[in-house]
Amino acid sequence: MSKLVLNTICVSLLGLSFGYGITRFMHNEYEMANRSTASIPLTKIGLDQASYDYIDMKIENVTVAEKKEDTSLVQVRITALKDIPVSLNYKWILGKEVTASDSLEGVLDPMTQGQSKIYELRVQNYSREWQSHVSLNLSGDMIGHMVARDVIISSRPEDSFEYVVQQAALAKESDTKGRMLKSSNGKSASDKFRRDNIVR
Numbered sequence: 001m002s003k004l005v006l007n008t009i010c011v012s013l014l015g016l017s018f019g020y021g022i023t024r025f026m027h028n029e030y031e032m033a034n035r036s037t038a039s040i041p042l043t044k045i046g047l048d049q050a051s052y053d054y055i056d057m058k059i060e061n062v063t064v065a066e067k068k069e070d071t072s073l074v075q076v077r078i079t080a081l082k083d084i085p086v087s088l089n090y091k092w093i094l095g096k097e098v099t100a101s102d103s104l105e106g107v108l109d110p111m112t113q114g115q116s117k118i119y120e121l122r123v124q125n126y127s128r129e130w131q132s133h134v135s136l137n138l139s140g141d142m143i144g145h146m147v148a149r150d151v152i153i154s155s156r157p158e159d160s161f162e163y164v165v166q167q168a169a170l171a172k173e174s175d176t177k178g179r180m181l182k183s184s185n186g187k188s189a190s191d192k193f194r195r196d197n198i199v200r
Contacts, residue, residue, distance in 0.1 A: 051149045054082050059136060059151040062120070065127040071101065072126045076119045076136045076151060080111035088140035088147060090119065095133035097125045108138060131156040 055078060062073040092104040101122040108117065119136065126132045135152035 051147045054080065054084060054142070054147060055138065055149050056081055057136070057138065057149050057151045059134075059153045061153060061155070061157070064155050065124075066129070068125045068127045068129050070127065071122050071124055072155065074121045074123060074126075074134045074153060077116055078108065078111075078119070078138070079116040080113055083113050084108075084111045084142065086110060086140065086142050088138055088142070090136060090138045092121050093135045093137060093150075094123065095126070098132050098134060099124045108140075126155045128156060131159050 057076060057078050059074065059076045062075045063071075065072045087110060088108040090106055090108050092100065094100060094104070101124070102120070104121075106119075111117065121134065123134060126134060132155045133152055134155075135150055137148070137150040139146070139148045141147070
């Protein structure tokens with residue numbers, strides 16, 4: 001057998017061995033990654049998803065004082081999207097210099113699916129004079145998983161980026177509805193009800 005043939009066979013065997021080794025290594029790494037993923041506790045993303053699956057929270061300003069020394073009222077509505085068999089803790093978080101007349105902490109009792117509860121907080125130094133914030137945090141251990149939700153609101157929502165985006169979306173929706181009211185012949189909906197358009 002010539003030296004060239006022997007070299008070819010050796011190179012082929014070496015290539016096969018190397019390829020087999022790489023395949024086994026990648027397979028083992030894949031299995032280890034899967035086992036590792038399965039053993040990881042609920043991640044932040046998973047925690048947020050679980051919280052959103054069980055709880056819906058909406059916050060609003062019922063009243064916002066014109067002056068900081070006057071009292072404003074903030075309200076949060078908590079709705080159970082699924083049965084919540086355990087009690088959860090809630091805590092109001094106040095922005096800088098904001099003070100409250102009510103208790104800042106409490107317990108959300110177990111709730112059934114579809115049930116809602118409303119929590120209100122009377123605050124001072126939360127007015128239209130400058131932008132302040134109030135938030136409500138809800139947390140606890142439910143069915144072996146930590147649940148955490150929070151909502152926040154500003155005394156001047158018109159100054160926030162979210163408000164600008166929301167108003168732009170509403171304006172676009174209004175414009176779209178206005179265009180849809182146009183009839184196929186170019187007349188607006190109001191034109192259809194002019195006296196000369198009424199069939200007698």
